[in-house]
Amino acid sequence: MIPENIIGKSISRVESAEKATGTAVFTADMKLPNMLFGKVLRSPYPHAKIVSIDTSKAEALPGVKAVVTYKNSPSVIFNTAARTAQQKINQVDDEVIFGKVVRYVGDEIAAVAATSEEIAAEALTLIEVNYEILPAVFDPLEAMKPDAPQLHDCKNGNNIATLIKLPMGDVEQGFAESETVIEQSFKVPVQKHCQLENHAAIAEVSHNGRITVWSPTQTPHTAKNLLAKIFGLPASKVRVLNPPYIGGGFGARIGFCGKTEPIAVLLAQKTGRPVLLSYDRKEDFIASDTRHSGYITVKLGAKKDGQLKALYINAVLNTGAYASYGPDVIAVLGTTNCSVYRVPNVLFEGSLVYTNTTTAAAMRGFGNPQGNYALECSMDILAEKLGLDPVELRLKNIIKPFDKWMLPYPCATSALEDCIQLGAKSIGWERRNEPKVPVNHKVRGIGMACGTHVSNAGPWAIQYDNAYLAVQQDGSVLVTVGITDMGQGSATALTQVAAEALGVPVEKVHVLAGDTDTSPHSLGSNASRTLYSAGLSIINAADKVKQQILDFCAGEFGVDSSELSIKNGIVSCKDPNKGQLKFEEVCDLANHKDLQFVAVGRNKLSNAPPWIAHFAEVEVDLETGEVEVLRFVAAHDSGKIINPTIVEGQIEGAVLQGVGYALSEQIVYNDKGQQAQDSFHEYYMPSIKDTPEIETIIVETEEPSGPFGAKGVGECAQVPVAGAIANAVANAIGDRINELPMNKERVLAAIMQKEK
Amino acid sequence: MFQKYVFPRNVSAAVHLLNEHRGNARIMAGGTDLILDLQNGKYSTDCIVDITRIEELKQISEENGNIVIGAAVTHNQATKSFLVQQNAAALAQASAAVGSQQIRNISTIVGNVVSAQPAADSAVALFALDAQVRVVSADGLTVMPIENLYAGIGKSTIDSTLSLVTAVLIKKVEPGEGSAFVRLEQRKALTLPMLNTAVKISVKDQRIKEARIVMAPVGIGPVRATESEAFLKDKMPSEEVLQEAGRLAAENANPRDSLVRGSRNYRLAVLPVLVRRALEQAINNAEGGGF
Amino acid sequence: MSYLQLKCIVNGDLVELDIEPSELLIDVLRDRLNLTGVKKGCKKGECGACTIIMNGDAVNSCLVPAARAQGAVIETIEGISKTGRLHPLQQCFIENGAIQCGYCTPGMIMSAKALLDKNPHPTKQEIREALAGNLCRCTGYVKIEKAVEQAAKIIFEITEGRGTSK
């Protein structure tokens, strides 16, 4: 059978039958013999010292097998980002499994392993803790003040975990040359990932001390290295793997899944039995990473004709109780948003600030959506001041391939201009200026925003990846990679890449992801890099294997290997008289000569910008402030598309997360420092009834650095959604809100303000 | 939690079980609230008396000019019932707004009342519809207005370890009567309302004879907009009149600041809009429905 | 603790089981019957991941006391392709790319099945109403809605082909 070209085909996902029939195994579905159940005791206070802790009553409860606190657990200080950041980013180690100080409501104090979850829960109520309550601070601007309660010792200023400054050109000079300058501040909220599967981990310790952990981590290798460090073991004695399925990630599971992995390991070590630690939804909400909230100010300077001369962005992000990925997040916020437009003079300044709130870390877009919202609202403000159409202003200024920008890698491809044009056409942009006549107290508005993102983690973080490719004796192909498929479809897209690279049918390829024992190092699934980096690694491995096959066949045919080629699963010679060999035949021959074709492939250390233009049409109820998104058009350049249906799915899902971010999602804190939203009931992520009509437009480019021309996609569609909706709301009501989410209350306040 | 779970065959058996357990048994209908309350420790009991298999309680029927909704009737059953749609539009709408399809398949109208949550959608509608409830205990049967059931936020005067509400009764619509329910929410499913309001109105010769306006959560239990009701009496329902009725309704409202469901100020600002819209719909319903 | 003898039909099989009166149906299905396709996303009726069909209606198994299943007919995701052939809904979810992480999928499919069992020609509104209690964070629901629409068509064609429909 001759395989057809598989790139660009919407084949069904390789695992979807398992998921559709309920047989797919997720972490908490697993049962190991003798398994115990863990539960965690959490701080009820936002900031306190533990004066004393008595676990004796809990230990005495029948069924309880271990109780762990700071007294009997490793005191190794770590960062869940696991030192994947490059030196230029000042990474901070500031966490231990259990500390003597708790810094947010939900911070871990102790854990119990018992024969049932109910007994473990009961044991928690028997642990007696005496606290010395410390003053707490929740807002980053407050926390930066010299007299604010201190969470950690910081050398950059009170509670400032990281200060970052990224200049290009001379921004002062740029503003001096500008004829129009605007400046605006924005406030962004805490958003939560809300992946449907709660965090969980199962740990098992073998007699020789080797640890195995099943968890839905997006980064098994990172988690493995971190566990090795915390427990003082060689990394080779730790295995982390997915079970194999992950119920969504969106950044919540980069590094650890909450602290489930280290706590489960600790309990397994103490008891000698496997332990399942499964967070409930409330724990997932209050005690696992969130998106960074904060304040962002944008200052833009332009010539009268709209040509941008200077851009200044200042971000103060709230990283919560621990720094985690904060330093990387703030860097990405700056670089991505300074790289959408061709501006000769740019300055980004960022402050990452500790407060007594849940730790903020990676979430889809990694800082970019926050900055993009501020930048894209500012572009509309500038357009209005200049009397220019927002589309026109953007088209005039967008980065073109090989323009100078602050990133160390080139912009080799961009279809942003096409994305903007096609999106504008689809939404009916010309209707934007029609007079706003309320019908039933409702007005409509249209808005847009555009942006860029990344396809890999560099230059901010380590970004190398490996793929191990082993051709089996029957010619089928096993590929193992250290990335994970948390639902984004990578296993399928990578199967297509491997099939194409080797010229074998997809049915003969199996891609195994998410197991540190089976693959060399990988940074895992984050930074929209999975297909890009693992794809490049697989192609590299396939190239090596192909060369091995050609060298082997050269001997068989008695020619030089340069005379041979592999195509569509057949090895043939330039000289047609020499005949040809099918892939299976070659493998069988090789096997009988004690040979297997095996290779480890490496990605190139490259990166590439995907491009996005989003358009929204909204309807605003002038009496209640309710905003409904009627239609959303998402135009994307993610390079060459490997699997269109999967890409559309990524875009649609991210758009809806963006709609929630724009209109309804937030976690706020009450005066006791508690999260006011700690369940789905109170946290308003959109339901199917809140979903607008979403149209996806794909404009393909051939990215020279990407696998078969592909770029990143996973995070992209979340980036400009809030900006597009904010600009549409402003178009509808004639006023701006400058704070997310634009819930009814804020929108109505703006409408009433305007009427005054 | 509980150690016993029983299905009585009829109401008297249910009452008997309660008596037998002397406060240690508790009535459960749909149980969508109660199951969570038992888990979080708000209630505890030894024995659950599940009334969802008592045939007579599962019916929606007509009786002496009343619609009788049994205590085991679910929200979805009510939403789809022709009798309810015809005679109590507000209740049909309110029932459809509860939680989700899955929840409405289990949760009951009467349970919504007995849980005594201030913003319970179907309870708000029943208030506006001037519903009566039948309560059965060892002392026998009593019928009382639904208002008498609220003892405080989340507190009912019905002690489910001693008695049970067997049904709610709603008067059938007369010509010129109509009702409506309007809800303001932050997500279109799986959420409690920021505000909800239900209205029953009767119109004769183009004038409003009577209006019952109920709002929540703006106080302990559903709250009547008495000022507004008085104002509307004998008025022609012009746009200005309805606007003013909305404005007056806010005078009876005392919402709290909530980080989840919106500030007091916002809710006071939009309440008049909701009331006006509910009145408009109810008038519409009075003109079109009920015959 | 007194035990309760639970008798019910689960996915077509008679199940007899001693349960504690306070056990929840979700736990009995997952832990006792190993039907782990019943997912647990919140245990509070707020996500729909645990949706099953009980006596023809979609319900959150996390809000149902197992004792209430006495005599009931229960269907879970594991039961709807028992013959080895995928249910049209499963097929359409797969083909339309309506499954990403798959954690919401079993509940989503069961809600959709409960709808189509009763209403073979649902409108878009009716589909949305039926699925509004099932949160999905991955897909944006676009392809899920499409999959249900397509499955409705296929089911109609199958039943009409058999001449069992009007």
Ligand code: FES
């Ligand atoms: S687990 Fe039952 S609804 Fe979420």
Ligand code: FES
């Ligand atoms: S597919 Fe992941 S939650 Fe729906």
